[in-house]
Amino acid sequence: MSRRAPVALVAALALVGCSSSGANDAGASLSASPPAATTTPAAPAISGDLTVFAAASLTDTFAEIGDQMMAANPDLTITFNFGSSGTLAEQLLADAPADVFASASAKTMTTAAEVVGEPALFAHNSLVIVVPKGNPREVTGLSDFANPDLKIALCDPSVPCGAAAQTVFANAGITAMPDTLGPDVRATATYVTSGEVDAALVYKTDAIAAGSAVETLTFPEAAGVVNDYPIAVVQGTRNADAAQAFVDHVLSPAGQTVLTDAGFDPT
């Protein structure tokens, strides 16, 4: 028993190592040759498991796009891992098992560049001002963010929505006086929903997702600052057909409709 256990462990580790890192050479040739003879190349049947790593701001839209795909392909199971783009990029670099990566900024996609294929832009997002329902402190525009008497939330500059906010304030020549810097855009929006702050800068999509608990104000200074959303197939994917199909679906009219309905600007 005790002597065999390490052998089994080594074998198991070797198997895991093959399936994750060796997918491009040995694994790919194994899976590619037999199905190529049976399936029609025009409409490959998409099946199996697909894991999509996507930015937190895509939570609702990608879930809907995933449901559309799974409805059309009953043998396909899509699992999402939503999180901050930076965290997801780090996980990908550490060989996390993923097939598709959709991030909320070109910068985080560049971080993951060595483990993903050629990225494609699929959406843009712009910033809006959100205030609690009823706008109790009568916020009217970006200049109110310089008022130290107001409770203000922005995203932390280390995450895409915070970097965009920094650019907006720099362009407008306004020194913002935030009380807190949210770790991601959803957390920042939540402070407005719960009434803890008087105003925040978040993406248009998150303002819409926050529903009737908030009011949205657009401001002219937002026009020049949009966030690009790139999507790419992860190089180590074990389900390349499904991964590419997912990317194609996001870029298709059906996928784009889901995104624009949620407040994203089309590409």
Add this chain to the structure above:
Amino acid sequence: MSAPAGSDVFMTDRTRSGHETTSPAPRVARRRRAPLPLLVPAALGFLFLVAPFVALLVRSPWGDLGSLVTSQGALQALWLSLRTATAATVVCLILGVPLAWVLARTSFPGQNLVRSIVTLPLVMPPVVGGVALLSLLGRRGLLGSLLDTAFGFTVPFTTLAVVIAETFVALPFLVLSVDGSLRSADLRYEQAAAVLGASPWYVFRRVTLPLVGPSVAAGGLLSFARALGEFGATITFAGNFPGTTQTMPLAIYLAMQDDPSTALALSLVLMAVSLAVLIGLRSRWVSGLIGVAS
């Protein structure tokens, strides 16, 4: 009463006279060689805990460490962490020792329920603790809305909120540690003091507290360590702003978003400081109190 009996079973080479019960185990017992069935899992357990940190050390950006660590943001976060964790520990001691005493030395209906509730922050995800604190002390919270209308004062996004969040998650560690020690301590000293005419308050200060001093110190140490590493409740309830509420764990998490090498460097600093504090306090403070107690 079952706990002291149990410890006697394991310490067969010790005298069973009452005055030995609270003194440290004799040197002979400590130097005993560990049997293999204990040594192997013990070594594995230690490896399990230490290996990830070794990997962290290997991955760390040693070349830029100096500049990353001494950056103004890093020092600011470290200083804030040390101040808030110390404040939280003091609050834990002031509130936690009496709470543990009441749990261990009195009896009232629903005592076990109270004991369970005290440990609730220990098992709940800290983020839930943060949401709970917001529900109570937030601007629209039960108490927070009163504070806001009466004094125009709001707790979230202040350094006070950081201390409150850290105290909330750290207090159970102190209460559990002291409560356990009080319940297994020998009651005869306290009874003797009471018989000799000491008031309950005098007995608590001069007999009970020195008796459980080491576990108060150990509990305080645990609370400090827990407060120093607090993340979820802090970022939810106190928010994140450099100099005011951005403690080391928050700074590390946010650096991880776009600058992993800074995050690793900050982690090293937090590790080094925590280790130094834990070793330092353990050797000086705890052993000092053991000396007083015996």
